[in-house]
Amino acid sequence: MFKIGETPTFLTIAMQTKPGYILKGRVIDGTLDDPVEDGAVVLEGERIGWVGPRASLPEHYARSGFETIDLPGRSIMPGLIDGHTHISFGESRSEEENALYTSVEFRTAKALYYAKKVLQAGVTSAFDAATTYNVAQAVRDAIDSGMFPGPRFTVSGKQLTNHQGLEDSFPNEMQFPPGQSAVLVKNKDDLIENIRLQIKDEVDAIKVSGSNDNLITPDALGSSAFTLDEFRIIADETHRLGRLCSVHARSRESALYAAQAGFDNLFHASYIDDEGIDACVKNGCVITPTLTLLVNLLEAKQSSAGVSGASAFARELEAASVNLRRAYEAGVPLICGSESGWSPVPYGQWHAREMEIFVNMLGFTPRQAIHAGTLAATRLLPRYGDQVGKLEAGRLADVLVVPGNPLEDITLLQKPARFDHIFKGGTPVDRTPPAPRRRMWYERTKIFLAGLYEFDEAAGKGRLVP
Numbered sequence: 500m501f502k503i504g505e506t507p508t509f510l511t512i513a514m515q516t517k518p519g520y521i522l523k524g525r526v527i528d529g530t531l532d533d534p535v536e537d538g539a540v541v542l543e544g545e546r547i548g549w550v551g552p553r554a555s556l557p558e559h560y561a562r563s564g565f566e567t568i569d570l571p572g573r574s575i576m577p578g579l580i581d582g583h584t585h586i587s588f589g590e591s592r593s594e595e596e597n598a599l600y601t602s603v604e605f606r607t608a609k610a611l612y613y614a615k616k617v618l619q620a621g622v623t624s625a626f627d628a629a630t631t632y633n634v635a636q637a638v639r640d641a642i643d644s645g646m647f648p649g650p651r652f653t654v655s656g657k658q659l660t661n662h663q664g665l666e667d668s669f670p671n672e673m674q675f676p677p678g679q680s681a682v683l684v685k686n687k688d689d690l691i692e693n694i695r696l697q698i699k700d701e702v703d704a705i706k707v708s709g710s711n712d713n714l715i716t717p718d719a720l721g722s723s724a725f726t727l728d729e730f731r732i733i734a735d736e737t738h739r740l741g742r743l744c745s746v747h748a749r750s751r752e753s754a755l756y757a758a759q760a761g762f763d764n765l766f767h768a769s770y771i772d773d774e775g776i777d778a779c780v781k782n783g784c785v786i787t788p789t790l791t792l793l794v795n796l797l798e799a800k801q802s803s804a805g806v807s808g809a810s811a812f813a814r815e816l817e818a819a820s821v822n823l824r825r826a827y828e829a830g831v832p833l834i835c836g837s838e839s840g841w842s843p844v845p846y847g848q849w850h851a852r853e854m855e856i857f858v859n860m861l862g863f864t865p866r867q868a869i870h871a872g873t874l875a876a877t878r879l880l881p882r883y884g885d886q887v888g889k890l891e892a893g894r895l896a897d898v899l900v901v902p903g904n905p906l907e908d909i910t911l912l913q914k915p916a917r918f919d920h921i922f923k924g925g926t927p928v929d930r931t932p933p934a935p936r937r938r939m940w941y942e943r944t945k946i947f948l949a950g951l952y953e954f955d956e957a958a959g960k961g962r963l964v965p
């Protein structure tokens with residue numbers, strides 16, 4: 500027992516533990532500056548204490564009980580930021596699965612399970628770009644309050660959509676499903692009301708479904724779901740209430756209107772043209788293309804049957820690679836996002852692929868790609884944005900140590916099992932992968948049989964026709 504005012508034994512032991520780590524290796528700090536080949540980073544408690552050339556390391560660190568880790572041939576860099584996740588989607592295989600099946604309670608349990616996988620991939624911060632129910636807020640807070648491991652999430656709520664937007668895809672005879680990761684708005688007053696309701700539900704950002712999506716409806720990219728006037732109402736009210744404003748905008752018009760209305764972030768923007776790019780530059784909008792979903796879908800289509808709309812994806816990808824390069828050259832920041840949460844992009848596996856895609860399809864250098872997945876991505880993070888994304892004294896010590904040099908091979912960042920260290924807030928992340936989970940029967944779209952069991956009259960027996 501101990502008396503009030505006395506330091507209990509267990510606390511004395513805690514205070515005697517080392518004050519942090521001195522990492523010595525190549526330092527890639529998340530900016531566009533040259534790396535420091537012979538560098539050092541001091542993790543002091545939960546924050547970064549010092550960064551610079553090894554030879555300039557202040558002497559007092561050597562005397563203060565820090566654990567020194569020599570990392571020859573390794574790179575020290577900021578934890579990754581994924582600019583587009585859906586932590587509540589549970590690797591859904593279809594829109595029906597996401598919108599209709601599985602209780603909110605089980606969805607939340609799954610999301611906490613998957614959040615650990617995302618962190619173990621080196622993603623220490625993420626922007627969640629639409630949630631089913633209010634799962635994303637709960638996951639964010641469960642992690643931030645220390646109950647569960649996971650990245651530092653900034654979350655948008657349910658997307659605001661209308662009859663022409665992504666997510667209102669069920670027949671008019673049905674009620675809009677409450678599990679859908681969107682809310683249906685019917686008029687301008689409804690827009691304001693739903694923004695206010697979502698902010699009451701503790702979202703960090705408002706997300707709008709500005710266009711439809713080839714994923715759901717082939718070639719459904721004609722125009723914009725909302726008018727320019729409606730986009731302005733959304734941006735004004737969201738900004739008045741101090742939140743970030745973001746939009747799903749695959750079509751030319753939706754990207755243009757959102758940029759003209761002053762949205763902070765455009766997702767996809769595959770068909771943005773010069774007018775839209777000019778509006779982005781003028782209003783300081785960033786674009787998070789999230790091409791990983793399209794690339795993965797096309798690859799999966801090649802390796803197995805059963806993915807619809809592949810030609811529409813290929814056309815979109817081709818347009819995006821031209822238009823987004825133009826946007827970047829014009830000065831619009833591009834941010835890496837993976838779309839993790841749908842079955843083509845399972846959690847914990849593809850978070851760094853967007854960097855490789857930026858290099859191969861958009862002509863980025865690896866350094867620019869790392870910047871797009873670290874410091875540049877803090878533009879999406881009203882929470883913690885000024886405290887993460889860069890190796891700099893005073894920021895949170897969210898740090899990766901990667902074998903080799905990702906400035907020479909950007910794909911190294913896609914192999915988190917080989918990372919030497921992952922720190923979040925100066926603490927080593929538990930790297931033990933969670934045991935694989937079984938899918939429950941009620942999570943699935945209910946298909947009796949994948950095809951028609953036709954009667955073959957000549958053969959006198961049945962045959963399955965997919």
Ligand SMILES: [Zn+2]
Pocket residue numbers: 583585628838
């Ligand atoms: Zn998404």
